Amino acid sequence: MSDNIQTVTVLSKTTWTPNLFSFTVSRPESFKFTAGQFVRLGLNPSQLKYYKQQGKAGNDVANEALNEDIFRAYSIVSSPFDEVLEFFSIVIPDGAFTSQLQHLEVGDDLLLNTMPFGFLTLARYQKPLPKDLWLLATGTGLAPFLSMLQDLKTWEDYEHIILAYSARSIEELAYVKKIESLQEDFGSLVDNPAKLIFIPIVTREPVEGALTERLPKLLLDGTLQERADIALDIDSTHVMLCGNPEMVEDTKETLKTLGLVMNRRGEGNIAVENYW
Ligand SMILES: Cc1cc2nc3c(=O)[nH]c(=O)nc-3n(C[C@H](O)[C@H](O)[C@H](O)COP(=O)(O)OP(=O)(O)OC[C@H]3O[C@@H](n4cnc5c(N)ncnc54)[C@H](O)[C@@H]3O)c2cc1C
Ligand SMILES: NC(=O)c1ccc[n+]([C@@H]2O[C@H](COP(=O)([O-])OP(=O)(O)OC[C@H]3O[C@@H](n4cnc5c(N)ncnc54)[C@H](OP(=O)(O)O)[C@@H]3O)[C@@H](O)[C@H]2O)c1
Known part of the structure; x- marks a missing residue:
């Protein structure tokens, strides 16, 4: 695993509609960003296994994609001064990432690439x-x-x-x-x-x-x-x-x-x- 990748824990989840939800995760102490930047969030195959055990697996496309870690860009909703990191996500029913991510629950782990990107600042x-x-x-x-x-x-x-x-x-x-x-x-x-x-x-x-x-x-x-x-x-x-x-x-x-x-x-x- 790259040095930049850390495991973070889901602390809360808000479901807006069947296609939209938000969640917060723990913020690694050393992680800094500027308002407007994005990070890459990731899931790994063991998490898919967890979802399968829970009877929550997505479709075949998503399952296949999750034979390896899968990362997607996510803008940070929370302020650079917050103790937690917040994200706002779409659910694409056949999307490799969000068809799985939609099932996350408080206490689950996610991967966070702590290299912030983006010039929309x-x-x-x-x-x-x-x-x-x-x-x-x-x-x-x-x-x-x-x-x-x-x-x-x-x-x-x-x-x-x-x-x-x-x-x-x-x-x-x-x-x-x-x-x-x-x-x-x-x-x-x-x-x-x-x-x-x-x-x-x-x-x-x-x-x-x-x-x-x-x-x-x-x-x-x-x-x-x-x-x-x-x-x-x-x-x-x-x-x-x-x-x-x-x-x-x-x-x-x-x-x-x-x-x-x-x-x-x-x-x-x-x-x-x-x-x-
Ligand atoms: C710089 C950057 C920042 C991003 N920030 C966010 C964010 O904060 N929240 C978020 O939900 N997504 C964000 N995305 C999109 C995100 O990276 C993924 O595309 C999204 O999570 C869907 O992943 P997927 O694998 O399920 O589907 P994918 O295979 O990645 O996408 C399949 C299709 O779904 C549609 N789609 C993808 N993302 C969205 C979206 N956000 N809203 C509506 N339709 C979409 C498009 O038609 C796309 O072709 C960002 C993308 C970039 C490049
Ligand atoms: N009920 C559903 O089935 C459902 C609901 C939501 C999302 N989705 C899926 O999610 C994805 C996108 O959903 P989304 O609603 O977040 O994003 P979206 O399609 O981008 O819509 C969000 C807003 O952007 C507007 N918009 C779209 N194209 C525009 C353009 N060229 N110029 C200006 N405004 C524009 C939309 O207006 P318009 O309404 O005029 O397009 C809407 O107000 C799609 O893949 C879709 O299939 C499905």
């Missing part, structure tokens, strides 16, 4: 920072933004933070209560208590208070900017996109037509992370 932007930070997510792509929003520095560095988070149904719009508590808790520590503007988007059913169209359309016709009451301007904006690669691509292109540019070597507005 606020440190990538050169100073001076503009006024506004837009965080646009679909599905589990919310994860890195939750970590950033639990870091006081994010709140201190920007005048407004706009979080737009899109899911198919209201049940799949996880973490809404958490977002509301961040608005209260961190809002009370900074100059503007209404600094975090949360815009829920539910695309496959009407929900009071939520927008219903996809992100690129909402940006192109100005609905998102109108809801936030903030303009998207090349000089005043950083935008981060995370989640479905088609959303990332379509939204990136839309933002470019609105005059924003990709962030390269610290300069420019747009930073992205694709989940598959």
Whole structure:
């Protein structure tokens, strides 16, 4: 086993829907990361055996894949200052990893590669920072933004933070209560208590208070900017996109037509992370 790989223990589990769950694991003492980064989580064949004994094995594809350790990238939800590590996971029924991971229970072990990766961090932007930070997510792509929003520095560095988070149904719009508590808790520590503007988007059913169209359309016709009451301007904006690669691509292109540019070597507005 590589030096970077450690065994961690599941401490809690929250099931949002049959396809979505979150869990916390113990945090190795020496493990450090920056908000927005991801790690690799792993399962090994002996864990599959455990699942089999419990009558919880996945399908044949997954069983075959689990003849060796299998790792997947996972963004860290929790803040760099938390004692535990939190993750937010999809369940892909025939996915080699998540068809197994979905069965994990408190007390189970997981493998953690303690090398943090990724450049979807606020440190990538050169100073001076503009006024506004837009965080646009679909599905589990919310994860890195939750970590950033639990870091006081994010709140201190920007005048407004706009979080737009899109899911198919209201049940799949996880973490809404958490977002509301961040608005209260961190809002009370900074100059503007209404600094975090949360815009829920539910695309496959009407929900009071939520927008219903996809992100690129909402940006192109100005609905998102109108809801936030903030303009998207090349000089005043950083935008981060995370989640479905088609959303990332379509939204990136839309933002470019609105005059924003990709962030390269610290300069420019747009930073992205694709989940598959
Ligand atoms: C940088 C990075 C960070 C990631 N962070 C997370 C995270 O925090 N939470 C998380 O659940 N996944 C995350 N992923 C995806 C994750 O690595 C796996 O793809 C996911 O766990 C499914 O694994 P699997 O083996 O079951 O299916 P795979 O064989 O890996 O994927 C099969 C298909 O499932 C779909 N899919 C995969 N992941 C997702 C997803 N997250 N949401 C919706 N559809 C998906 C895609 O269509 C994909 O082609 C991340 C990926 C990357 C590259
Ligand atoms: N009930 C189910 O069977 C079920 C439920 C959830 C997930 N899944 C499986 O899980 C995977 C993905 O699920 P997910 O819901 O987390 O992710 P998803 O399909 O990416 O949907 C999450 C949000 O992203 C939006 N979106 C998708 N493509 C976009 C684009 N090009 N531009 C802007 N927004 C876009 C969706 O809008 P739209 O609604 O307009 O697509 C939705 O609001 C799939 O493999 C799916 O089969 C199945």
